Amino acid sequence: MLLEVRDLQVEFHTRDGVARAVNGVSYAVDAGETLAVLGESGSGKSVTAQAVMGILDMPPGRITGGQVLFQGRDLLRLKEEQRRRIRGAEMAMIFQDALSSLNPVLTVGAQLGEMFIVHRGMSRKQARAKAVELMDRVRIPAARERVDDYPHQFSGGMRQRIMIAMALALEPSLIIADEPTTALDVTVQAQVMDLLAELRRELNMGLILITHDLGVVADVADRIAVMYAGRIVETAPVYEIYRAPAHPYTRGLLRSIPRLDQKGRELYAIKGLPPNLLRIPPGCAFNPRCPMAQDVCRTEVPPLFEVAEAPGAAEGRRSACYFWEETLHG
Amino acid sequence: MAEPILEVRDLVKHYPLTRGILFKKQIGAVRAVDGVSFALDPGETLGIVGESGCGKSTVAKLVVNLERPTSGVIRYKGEDITRLSGRALKAVRRNIQMVFQDPYTSLNPRMTVGDIIGEPYEIHPEVAPKGDRRRRVRELLDVVGLNPEYINRYPHQFSGGQRQRIGIARGLALRPEIIVADEPVSALDVSVQAQVINLMERLQDEFGLSYIFIAHDLSIVRHISDRVGVMYLGRLAEIGSDAEIYEHPTHPYTQALLSAVPLPDPTAREHRDRIILTGDVPSPANPPSGCRFRTRCWKARERCEVEVPELAVPEAFRGLRGPAAHPSACHFAEERQIVPAGGGGNGEGRDSRRETQ
Numbered sequence A: 001m002l003l004e005v006r007d008l009q010v011e012f013h014t015r016d017g018v019a020r021a022v023n024g025v026s027y028a029v030d031a032g033e034t035l036a037v038l039g040e041s042g043s044g045k046s047v048t049a050q051a052v053m054g055i056l057d058m059p060p061g062r063i064t065g066g067q068v069l070f071q072g073r074d075l076l077r078l079k080e081e082q083r084r085r086i087r088g089a090e091m092a093m094i095f096q097d098a099l100s101s102l103n104p105v106l107t108v109g110a111q112l113g114e115m116f117i118v119h120r121g122m123s124r125k126q127a128r129a130k131a132v133e134l135m136d137r138v139r140i141p142a143a144r145e146r147v148d149d150y151p152h153q154f155s156g157g158m159r160q161r162i163m164i165a166m167a168l169a170l171e172p173s174l175i176i177a178d179e180p181t182t183a184l185d186v187t188v189q190a191q192v193m194d195l196l197a198e199l200r201r202e203l204n205m206g207l208i209l210i211t212h213d214l215g216v217v218a219d220v221a222d223r224i225a226v227m228y229a230g231r232i233v234e235t236a237p238v239y240e241i242y243r244a245p246a247h248p249y250t251r252g253l254l255r256s257i258p259r260l261d262q263k264g265r266e267l268y269a270i271k272g273l274p275p276n277l278l279r280i281p282p283g284c285a286f287n288p289r290c291p292m293a294q295d296v297c298r299t300e301v302p303p304l305f306e307v308a309e310a311p312g313a314a315e316g317r318r319s320a321c322y323f324w325e326e327t328l329h330g
Numbered sequence B: 001m002a003e004p005i006l007e008v009r010d011l012v013k014h015y016p017l018t019r020g021i022l023f024k025k026q027i028g029a030v031r032a033v034d035g036v037s038f039a040l041d042p043g044e045t046l047g048i049v050g051e052s053g054c055g056k057s058t059v060a061k062l063v064v065n066l067e068r069p070t071s072g073v074i075r076y077k078g079e080d081i082t083r084l085s086g087r088a089l090k091a092v093r094r095n096i097q098m099v100f101q102d103p104y105t106s107l108n109p110r111m112t113v114g115d116i117i118g119e120p121y122e123i124h125p126e127v128a129p130k131g132d133r134r135r136r137v138r139e140l141l142d143v144v145g146l147n148p149e150y151i152n153r154y155p156h157q158f159s160g161g162q163r164q165r166i167g168i169a170r171g172l173a174l175r176p177e178i179i180v181a182d183e184p185v186s187a188l189d190v191s192v193q194a195q196v197i198n199l200m201e202r203l204q205d206e207f208g209l210s211y212i213f214i215a216h217d218l219s220i221v222r223h224i225s226d227r228v229g230v231m232y233l234g235r236l237a238e239i240g241s242d243a244e245i246y247e248h249p250t251h252p253y254t255q256a257l258l259s260a261v262p263l264p265d266p267t268a269r270e271h272r273d274r275i276i277l278t279g280d281v282p283s284p285a286n287p288p289s290g291c292r293f294r295t296r297c298w299k300a301r302e303r304c305e306v307e308v309p310e311l312a313v314p315e316a317f318r319g320l321r322g323p324a325a326h327p328s329a330c331h332f333a334e335e336r337q338i339v340p341a342g343g344g345g346n347g348e349g350r351d352s353r354r355e356t357q
């Protein structure tokens, strides 16, 4: 396994108390595989990714438990110096907002080249040639002429591709993309996702894709992990989850998607509000909003149950719901 | 049919492009909006879609009078509001309000929710006498489904969806007739998005509001809109009813846009052909001659280079009835079915009832 996160716990110290943002997340990605992470806004998707990358703000954040195994090594036990060497070279992250993650006063070529100078000890000239090559690879037209342009001279979609080029520069074995296409329209989004998928195949990278867009997930992911209140509540192969969700929260999410082929009347919406992380409800965190909740849901935290539709079917499906069977068939 | 409540004719907004720090010299202009016309009926929702940078937000800002047009006319109930000033302008502004995209940054973090929603009354004190404002704000909180007791809380104490409701309550404060919503749900997950959209539809029925609804997400635009306009590089490429645009698109850009929408349902995805656009997006400072889409259009011919296609029912469909005969700015407009019927979602969302809220 390329990356395995085990029982990760992260909290934030705030003025009003301790916010438990990540409460025992476990997930895994293999080389060449794409894992999509989705879930409610504020459910801990980005914080988990930041902990994996080692770029969490500490304080106010604090990792209180768990392991992040990358190629077998627990990253949480490494020194900052060692982590820095892994970051960029072996794992890289693409952020949501390309414009604010690029340095506005440096040319794009200088920023791309920097990676090769720092990590590979190349000369300026070699680094510049590498920068052009990378820009070509992410299909920036006329890369040779544009290598000395500044970020604001590129369109939103091009800047996003430059961010991808930066993440790919050192051919890392793992990429985490946090909502890489939220700010883009569908045509540019399609280009960016196709590019990521192609490069993943070419370089056999593992990809973790965080997104709200279930359509994008269906296009590129192999597996899905759904988060709620700092936990994984369901994980399954993409196709299975669309066909038959095994957790009531996932089912609610899928029902809320508006359709392109029809004009509907009223959209389905999960009732109630996301939990307050300072006071997560006891038992299953989803219970105040769950149409299927029973007494047991209000007292005992449900573990991740193995989901098998028929004996031997659908390997690797899990749901943190006592009533996954009813949900699956209901 | 009733007279439109809003009519936009040949609207143009150019931003000067300058060079030099001390002595600014104009070296050109960004043609953010370059000849846009449409009408909005009372109680109607007009959706506007199009790629990043095509001028959607600029149209919104012009309509609510946050920006002055370079040229063109905006008629509200027959009166050109681009020429108004002073008191007359203020009276019109009251009736056309805007809801902004980002619930995280558009609310002042140091103001309480009560102050944020009540702020429009400071600008238009004639709408609500001072002693009555708190009561009105509580009423508005109730209307958008927030507990009126939250009136003294600050924005950071609310979730994304709740903050978006605060923005809507503020937009409603002056009882406008038109609300221009610029990407009101883009930052939200699908479940919270559904809550906000249902709320907007309910308010429309209740108060007879007219909406201009701008978004990237074509499914959500179809859901809420009566008519849809597709923008490309500062102009409208195609406009029509939701069925005309989604089921009978005739402009190549609309067809490409629809074919690129990622569909969640794996079976639906197998049944559609995807049009991949090549060629990069031209700059709005230097749009192509003739048809602006020609640098990316797979059907472009010589005529497209020299002759600007007008937004009108295309020659091929003139005199015909039926859904394909709607305005489309293309010399070679043809119907092409893109959205596979009966498979764009997961089917469950259709008639299921809202649980609460």
Ligand SMILES: Nc1ncnc2c1ncn2[C@@H]1O[C@H](COP(=O)(O)OP(=O)(O)OP(=O)(O)O)[C@@H](O)[C@H]1O
Residues within 6 Å of the ligand: A012, A013, A014, A019, A021, A039, A040, A041, A042, A043, A044, A045, A046, A047, A048, A057, A060, A061, A277
């Ligand atoms: N620096 C911080 N201080 C306090 N709380 C924080 C901080 N950073 C994040 N949080 C909290 O941790 C929780 C998880 O945040 P995270 O950014 O991981 O959410 P997310 O799942 O990525 O949501 P979204 O879909 O909106 O991006 C949130 O409730 C957030 O308020």
Ligand SMILES: Nc1ncnc2c1ncn2[C@@H]1O[C@H](COP(=O)(O)OP(=O)(O)OP(=O)(O)O)[C@@H](O)[C@H]1O
Residues within 6 Å of the ligand: B015, B016, B030, B031, B032, B050, B051, B052, B053, B054, B055, B056, B057, B058, B059, B284
């Ligand atoms: N104040 C300004 N000065 C100069 N150019 C501007 C200004 N405001 C907008 N523009 C330019 O006008 C064009 C249209 O911008 P606008 O914000 O209307 O696009 P949009 O369709 O809303 O895009 P998005 O979907 O990304 O929000 C863009 O090229 C933008 O860079």
Ligand code: SF4
Residues within 6 Å of the ligand: A247, A248, A249, A284, A285, A286, A287, A288, A290, A291, A292, A293, A294, A297, A302, A320, A321, A322, A323, A324
């Ligand atoms: S464990 Fe109970 S409350 Fe939680 S999702 Fe399942 S049924 Fe609902």
Ligand code: SF4
Residues within 6 Å of the ligand: B251, B252, B253, B291, B292, B293, B294, B295, B297, B298, B299, B300, B301, B304, B309, B329, B330, B331, B332, B333
């Ligand atoms: S006018 Fe020509 S270039 Fe423009 S959309 Fe039609 S066929 Fe394409």
Ligand SMILES: [Mg+2]
Residues within 6 Å of the ligand: A045, A046, A047, A178
């Ligand atoms: Mg996030």
Ligand SMILES: [Mg+2]
Residues within 6 Å of the ligand: B056, B057, B058, B182
């Ligand atoms: Mg905009």
